[in-house]
Amino acid sequence: MQIRVLDQADLGDDELRARGEVWAGADLVGRESLPQRTPGEYVGAMRTPDPGERQLLLEASADGRLLGVAELWVPLLDNTDKAWFELHVDPLARRAGVGTALVRRVEELARAEGRTLLLAETHLPADEREDHGHARFARACGYERASVEVVRHLDLPVPDERLQDWVDEAGAERRGYRVETHADGVPDSLVASLCVLLGQLSVDAPSGAVDFEEEVMTPERLTAAVASATAMGRTRLETVAISPDGEVVAQNTLLVPSRLDSTEVVQWGTFVHRAHRGRRLGLAVKAAGLRAAQRATPGARVVVTQNAEDNAFMVAINEQLGFRPVELTAEFARHLPA
Structure with a gap:
């Protein structure tokens, strides 16, 4: 497995869309009836970064197959001790170390940016805030729940x-x-x-x-x-x-x-x-x-x-x-x- 940091400016729309499809497929699991960001929206968002932060795109792949993606946002104007990231692993590639490898590479990049606090969000069913697989994975990687918001x-x-x-x-x-x-x-x-x-x-x-x-x-x-x-x-x-x-x-x-x-x-x-x-x-x-x-x-x-x-x-x-x-x-x- 390879972990690469990409410059989205070097990627064509079809290449970005492929990463958006991994994003969307991962986000869909267990939430099939809920609205989802489309791969096209992913491309649009990645093409128009916020000038107040640095945006980094990472991917995990093996044998030419895209296994997972992560996005890291580094604030430049405020809260410069912090960084945020999102993680999305192809459902067919889960439980094979892809997510953990991406998280550790994101952490290395955040430390290189001088950040001491790293934050990430995930969706959880209301009755599984402690035991859902996403929550267990976060704790296994050393993360503690900091806040909860209710989606309505x-x-x-x-x-x-x-x-x-x-x-x-x-x-x-x-x-x-x-x-x-x-x-x-x-x-x-x-x-x-x-x-x-x-x-x-x-x-x-x-x-x-x-x-x-x-x-x-x-x-x-x-x-x-x-x-x-x-x-x-x-x-x-x-x-x-x-x-x-x-x-x-x-x-x-x-x-x-x-x-x-x-x-x-x-x-x-x-x-x-x-x-x-x-x-x-x-x-x-x-x-x-x-x-x-x-x-x-x-x-x-x-x-x-x-x-x-x-x-x-x-x-x-x-x-x-x-x-x-x-x-x-x-x-x-x-x-x-x-």
Whole structure:
């Protein structure tokens, strides 16, 4: 077996798609009825990296057969003690040391980047958070569970009158806020305050056993995020609440399909500025965002979101909107030896 670090810029789309097929096939096991990222979306994401991090692609192969892939992300602007990775092994190649070999090579690369904490996520059934094979594998590799998020789905369409009831209940305009939805970027006048708000998310959102620094979000990174969504066949809808002084103080990001073969909307994040909480702005931007998503993609059939299980405020809003739990996403962490 060989482990290689690849430069995705040197790979053609068909070569990247082959790695995306391994990614998708591994992610499908035990989750056959749940929405999946397609190999085409994988190619789009790998072609449009975030300028705020270094992205490395690894593969394991033997006798010309691709056995597994891993992706490593190394932050460059903040949280420079950390790195994140994902691991995907062809189901037919499991239990042969492929995953362990990829993990150890990822760890070597992270240490070479000066990182001391390595994090990885995996999906788990709600009733198998301790005993599922992914959790057992993580522990065997020296990783401990750091946090758990609950993945929830909302079936679409939601009746327009119900959405309007939630908008009215939130009453953002009565409180002096303006709620707007923008596709593929926001006006220049909103970029700076939106970047500040998005940077606070990593500090204020519950993160379990790991502490994070405030993220350095830049206009260039926002532009890259839009480009990534477009490359994946999606439109990025940003719904914002704007304070009377013109600052973005709440946001909701939805990635809606722009291709006819997808019916899944991904809720990327929702956040309210710490100085403006307790005013129903979370409900306001979520409800307005859902309405915009349905109008933009009437064929969409489900919204996928996830929140820390102890994020009581956001969980309550999701439950009010009708989101139902379907699985868990667990983050595992390992402090790397020097």
